[in-house]
Amino acid sequence: MANPKIVFITGANTGIGFEVVKALYSADKPYTVIVGSRSLSKAEDAISFLKTEFPASTNILVPLTIDIESDESIQSAADEVESKFGRVDALINNAGAQFDQEILTGTLTPRAAWLKSWNVNVAGTQVLTTTLIPLLLKSSDPRLLFVTSGTSSLSNHVTRTIPLDTPPPAGWPKPTTGVPPSMPSYRSTKTGLNMLVREWDRILKNDGVKVWAVSPGLLATGLAGNPEAMKKMGAEDASVAGPFFRGILEGQRDGDAGLVINRGGVQPW
Template sequence: MADSKIILITGANTGIGFEVVKALYSADKPYTVLVGSRTASKAQDAISAIQTEFPSSTNQLVPLVVDIESDESIQKAHDEVASKFGKLDALVNNAGAQFDRDITSGALTEREAWNKAWNVNTAGTQVTTTTFTPLLLKSGDPRILFVTSGASSLNNTVHRKLRMDHSPDAGWPKTGISVTSYRSAKTGLNMLMREWDRLLKNDGVKVWAVSPGLLATGLGGSVQAMKAMGAEDASVAGPFFRAILEGERDGDVGRVVTRAGVQEW
């Protein structure tokens, strides 16, 4: 469809990204959604599931292999989008991961986990945004969304839903839940968003960080574990992101937006 908005969502085969794809595919406005995934098979599986759920949609879903830990993969994805579409209307930087539990299990050393947390959530997102910006600048209404977290707020480091509402007892080692590398990387992502808002303001690019709330995805180990912590169903993310892409939060450009308003820094 010549008038459809072309939206790229990274990490779109599961969790929040998957729900955003569903919301756009089922919309009554024309969209071509590029379903970003690290493998073609996972992207295609997600597409098949969504098309089965919404068989009457006339929108388009296009698989796109993109691994944001690989510069080569990011560049190859860019070249494919440039060749097929010549532009990009919105980039939803959704791909992210949490590695703190791998420290506890011994699967990763502390340094390895921290490096991976920043590589995926911040550095990989930065490289992806840099690579795709020239295509965004060819759009008449370019938008960039960075998926952040309520746990990234410096103003609210006490996070009750994550069961971090008190300081542990004196002594070492400390026990209990800790997602410090993830929280720190997402706080860094908020600054990354602020920089992109500054850099692209005069190019007419609208930029946000989006804090969708504590949702039941595989990020915390399993959907069931997240629900046990009080997480909401991930499906609430779809309409929220679509509303931002369709202009409902244009008054909050350059901020961290939540479904209820604006998240404090």
């Protein structure tokens, strides 16, 4: 077996992350996939499922506990990866969350929800990436991917490209039903993440690291609630993400490094 690419994926036990793990585990090219999850048992369950589904695969899945809200967890995960593998060929910053709905339900105060959004989607991602850069630079083909959103585009927001950009009726408070949902904290973090991608592309340009913001499209995941309800809103099955990300890792989008990419091309800023 050829020397496998070592790919570290956060939030890998469910949703988009899980579909990427599946695409790599079932690939005919050699991969060692580090299945990062806040819960080790959930990572192990995901691995058990895939081993049953693809019994002939010779690729390797490794469970790893990683909570990007915890600097201690991040450092512990990095130490474990270094001791086991000595390098990382690709980091996929997939872990993320949306807390706007928790403001509406009263589960979180507006300030708490906004701070948590930035902590998970931007600050935690930045700390993990910074911690793993020494291992990434030991790769002969280092790749750094950040999962962004189609809702992050400022250009599309100006042109009202998606239903979420439709202005609500006049008056205050604004309605919470019968209109497209409002997700300002989530959207703001993903727009901020796009600048983080530009910075990492600049910082690592002379190190030969290829960097992308990846916009997978509206997919039926647990990010905004029930996946089945999302499908009724037009969301595609999350499985389409797997081949897309695998293609990026295998060089299909090298010409678009440094940009926000989706399956159709380049997403405007």
